[in-house]
Amino acid sequence: MSRIKAVDILAGGFVVLIGVLAIVESTSFDMGTSRRIGPGYFPFYVGMLMVLLGIAIAVENLWARTSSDFGWSLPPMRSPLLILAAVAAFAVMIERFGMFPSIFAAVFLGSLADTNTAIWQKLAISVAVPVVCVVIFKYGLSLNVDVIRWRP
Amino acid sequence: MKDLLTTTRRQLLSLVGAAAMTAAVSAPALAQTGDYPNRPITFICAFPAGSGADTLVRYFANAIQEATGHTIIVDNKPGAAGTISAEYVARSDPDGYTVYVHSGFSTAVNYSLWNNPAIDPRTDLRGVAGINEQPFFIVVGVDSTIQSIEELNAYLLAEGENATYGTSATSGRLLAAQYLSELGATPTEVPYRTGIEMVPDVVNLAVDFAVTDPVTAMVQAREGRLRVLATGSGSRMDIAPDVPSLTEYGMTVDQVGVWAAWVPAGTPDDVVATLAEMFGTVMQEQETQDFLRTMGGVPWIATPEEVDQRMRENVEQGAFLVDLAQLPRN
Amino acid sequence: MSDFASNLALGFSVAFSWQAMWYCFVGVSLGTFIGVLPGIGALAAIALLLPLTFGMEPAHALIMLAGIYYGSNYGGSTASILLNLPGTPSSAVTCIEGYPMSQQGRAGVALFMTAIASFIGSICGMLIMAIFSPPIAALAFSFSAPEFFSLMVLGMVAASTLASGSPLKGLAMIGLGLILGMVGRDLYSGLLRFSYGVDQLYEGLPLVAVALGIFGLPEVIKNAGQITGRTVEARSISFASMWPTRDDWRRSWGAMFRGTGLGSFFGALPGTGGLLASFMSYATERRVAKDPSRFGKGAIEGIAGPEAANNAAVQTAFIPTLTLGIPGDIVMAIMLGALTIHGIQPGVSVINNHPDLFWGLLVSFLLGNFLLLILNIPLIGLWVRILAIPYWVLYPFIIAFICIGVYSVSNSVVDLYVLMFFGVLGIVMNILRFEPAPLVLGLILGPMLEENLRRSLTLYRGSYTVFLTRPISALFIGIAVLILAWTIYGMFRARARRRAALAAGEE
Known part of the structure; x- marks a missing residue:
């Protein structure tokens, strides 16, 4: 119960923040007239709604009268960073080097997120996945992507 | 000339093919010397696969492949109302292997819809052949x-x-x-x-x-x-x-969308001529003309010079119309 | 009625020719397998296979394409249930109950019920299409901007109760979805909003990247390195283990029929289609359940209802497409394109001028859905075995499939950065306990909501009363208000109970 409270306040703040962003963006656009509302109208009111919702979410459980333990920690960062790096590697490489190298790199980076496997397992899977992908997507579905190319 | 070509042909159709889906094996993407074309030609489509415009691009890819035996691949590069694909083609190697099949009118109008247009279609693209004219x-x-x-x-x-x-x-x-x-x-x-x-x-x-x-x-x-x-x-x-x-x-209104094919500006004359001939062959077919009519247009048979000329007119007209309609520039 | 019988006979003669049956088979089986791959949904599947149909008879081409369409819908639920990877927005609903069931080792049951619900939804949808095609087609014309606006409002209010936690958080996620839906070019003014200088967002956020980002990536991140084995032993997969219990059946029957009704209705309205139907069906099941607290933790009726709804909608979506030439969604638009290539112009005249095509297609749905059932029940065992694969082998495949799936939609690297962005957002939402499903709904309905609001105000002289003076619109608004009132009442009742319990504890 106590943890939920800290999370709710953060969650409310998050929603308020998005609402404020929307309102800020809406100010650079015209609000229009009642018959022809402009591009700023909808973002402004949705933004206002978000601010109100955010406040409501934050205070919703304040009345529950539980201890004010704000204990809250970030989850471990290794796995998120490596998996995101995997996607980034694919994004950077796919149009330069083609399907095989980009998937190899992505999978190898991704496999580092698992600390329980040996290096030979990581390398084996990094070769196996691109092979399977090339078979399915290139030869199976004739996806229009080169297997290997060189345009750095 | 065709016999000299060693690129594999895309095994299209046949339903066993559908199940197994034998695919095009693309040749290495290296520039090779020799007669054009000696590797697959890519048609760039500015709309998502399956859309009405994509249907038209694929029709031509298919028809030219059948008529000439050259492998044609369609690559969809949708986004920003065709700006992404136009820029992609304009920046490609001017070797005739990247062909833009799209509406010239909308490419021309795009030039006036951006504060910093990515390309100038008059100088960055070179016309190959006309396809159709479509009025609203x-x-x-x-x-x-x-x-x-x-x-x-x-x-x-x-x-x-x-x-x-x-x-x-x-x-x-x-x-x-x-x-x-x-x-x-x-x-x-x-x-x-x-x-x-x-x-x-x-x-x-x-x-x-x-x-x-x-x-x-x-x-x-x-x-x-x-x-x-x-x-x-x-x-x-x-x-x-x-x-x-x-x-x-008594109104001075003459707006016609034109579809045509383009290549990057620096493409050599003989390559453009070869490509224009491929489109020309298909454009003459009755089937093509019927197809273009069901797509709501009138076949437009045009030389590369006519396509270039039309683009210059369209850019000018587009600028005038965008101001008239008070469309914003992003 | 004798007309109907002779039409049906014509349909059977077309659909049960050897060739047609073969194309139907190829369509549904390709659809199933492609649908299972995350991100490669019906759209990509049909687009990839469209060129194959150029040389075929129009009826056969349509039968095969339709087979791919509903086949991939079938397959799409599989990845959602097993791996929390929704390939299409409407299977985002299936994730809500399907993935928890899978984690409890009941993946087989969930997949089995999906197959049954999809079958029932499709068959009923098909029958409705056969009998009520003309009146349903007329429905499309009685809907104008105010009706669509009110319908979207109703859908969103209903969907806010999807979140297993607070309805306020559900509403906030719909709001976030609405804001994200504004990214890109504004239809009215032509100006770019919320694009922050990224021109590639001109046409809005790519849906597949968003859905796989907020559902799929956080799941992979959470599990990588944490799980060595999975919940299922390969040995334990028997027919018995996938057979739903009596309790499961009891809960699911009603859900399936309610879902079918909703799906048939929404499918026939151009533009909303299966997505709204799935969300509405899920919300309905939560409303009618005796114990709503089971939802979010693997309640089977939360799969059965939306799956039936989605599949019924898929069938009835053919009505506006074929009879009015107004496609309900992008996939239907592609089907129209396929017809055009064969020189057939869609419209009421399709039924009159090409009865073989219309009735043949209809009967092929019947055949196709039987084939799907026969194909899928044995496959469940295979799919469940995916979970028996060690996770260190499985998750690299998932990463690769997600990347390729997202990239292949429009060959755009920017879409991959969008995927990463939403992966991060998904993690943040996980930590803050927000549910992703309402966001997806808001994102898709957002542009339609805004456009129909603006259209209504322009057409009806800037007056908001138009939403209450037009009867169909007023009906939707009325239902939305009732749901909202009920939800607020429920929140206060829950708080009163909690206080009472707290007070009792202190004494």
Whole structure:
């Protein structure tokens, strides 16, 4: 119960923040007239709604009268960073080097997120996945992507 | 010449093929010397796979492949109303292996829709061959009391801002803007994403009139839901010979979308000539002409020079119309 | 009625020719397998295979394409249930209950019920299409901007109760979805909003990247390195283990029929289609359940209802497409394109001029759905075995499939950065306990909501009363208000109970 409270306040703040962003963006656009509302109208009111919702979410459980333990920690960062790096590697490489190298790199980076496997397992899977992908997507579905190319 | 080519042909069709899906084995993407083409040619389509425009691009890819035996691949690069694909083609190697099959009018108009256009289609692209000309149409619901363009004119002038009209696509907005400016009327615009999305509101008479693409106009008119009052082209088009043009009513309106093929500006003359010949062969076929008519256009057989000339005119016209319609530049 | 019988006979003669049956089979089986791959949904599948149909008879081409369409819908639920990877927005709903069931080792049951619900939804949808095609087609014309606006409002209000936690958080996620839906070019003014200088967002956020980002990536991140084995032993996969219990059946029957009704209705409305139907069906099941607290933790009726709804909608979506030439969604638009290539212009005349095509297609749905059932029940065992693969082998495949799936939609690297962005957002949402499903709904309905609001105000002279003076619109608004009132009442009642319990504890 106590943890939920800290999370709710953060969650409310998050929603308020998005609402404020929307309102800020809406100010650079015209609000229009009642018959022809402009591009700023909808973002402004949705933004206002978000601010109100955010406040409501934050205070919703304040009345529950539980201890004010704000204990809250970030989850471990290794796995998120490596998996995101995997996607980034694919994004950077796919149009330069083609399907095989980009998937190899992505999978190898991704496999580092698992600390329980040996290096030979990581390398084996990094070769196996691109092979399977090339078979399915290139030869199976004739996806229009080169297997290997060189345009750095 | 064909026999010298060693590229594998794409094994299309055959239903066993569908199950196993034997695919094109693309040759290495290295520039090779020798006769053009000696590896697959890629057609760039600015719309998502499966869209109406994609259908047209794939028709030509397929027809040219069948007629010449060269492998043609279609690559969809949708985004930013064709800006992404136009830039991609303009920046490709000028070797004739990357061909842009798209609407020249919208490429030209895009040049005026951005503060810093990625390319200048007049100098960064080189025309290869014409494909078709497509006008937009002015329509009303079939239950509307308005029977002709004269009655519409009178109605709009009388009603002022109370009158409403639907538009779809940038081409629709531009045609509407020029028509209304010539007429001097100021009805209120209601934009829609596609012509088809607009149909129920036109049929229900929720909007007084609409400007829509040829496919929607022709199909829905045939189904007895819409009445086509006028075409935006300078003269009557042979897909709809009964529909008058606005010029017949003394208005200076001549807007025709053109589809054509382009390559990057630096492509050598002989490569352009070879490509133009491929398109020319297919354009002569009756089947192609019938297909282009069902897509709502009139076949446009044009030389590379004519395509370039049309692009220059379209860029100029586009700039004028974008200002007239007061569309913003992003 | 004798017309109907002779039409049906014609349909059977077309659909049960050897060739047609073969194309139908190829279509549904390709659809199933492609649908299972995350991100490669019906759209990509049909687009990839469209060129193959150029040389075929129009009826056969349509039968095969339709087979791919509903086949991939079938397959799409599989990845959602097993791996929390929704390939299409409407299977995002299936994730809510399907993935928890899978984690409890009941993946087989969930997949089995999906197959049954999809079958029932499809068959009923098909029958409705056969009998009520003309009146349903007319429905499309009685809907104008105010009706669509009110319908979207109703859908969103109903969907806010999807979140297993607070309805306020559900509403906030819909709001976030609405804001994200504004990214890109504004239809009215032509201006770019919320694009922050990224021109590639001109046409809005790529849906597949968003859905796989907020559902798929956080799941992979959470599990990588944490799980060595999975919940299922390969040995334990028997027919018995996938057979739903009596309790499961009891809960699911009603859900399936309610879902079918909703799906048939929404499918016939152009533009909303299966997505709204799935969300509405899920919300309905939560409303009618005796014990709503089971939801979010693997309640089977939360799969059965939406799956039936989605599949019924898939069938009835053919009505506006074929009879009015107004496609309900992008996939239907592609089908229209396929017809055009064969020189057939869609419209009411399709039924009159090409009765073989219309009725043949209809009967092929019947055949196709039987084939799907026969194909899928044995496959469940295979799919469940995916979970028996060690996770260190499985998750690299998932990463690769997600990347390729997202990239292949429009060959755009920017879409991959969008995927990463939403992966991060998904993690943040996980930590803050927000549910992703309402966001997806808001994102898709957002542009339609805004456009129909603006359209209504322009067409009806700037007056908000139009939403209450038009009867169909007023009905939707009325239902939305009732749901909202009920939800607020429920929140206060829950708080009162909690206080009472707290007070009792202090004494």
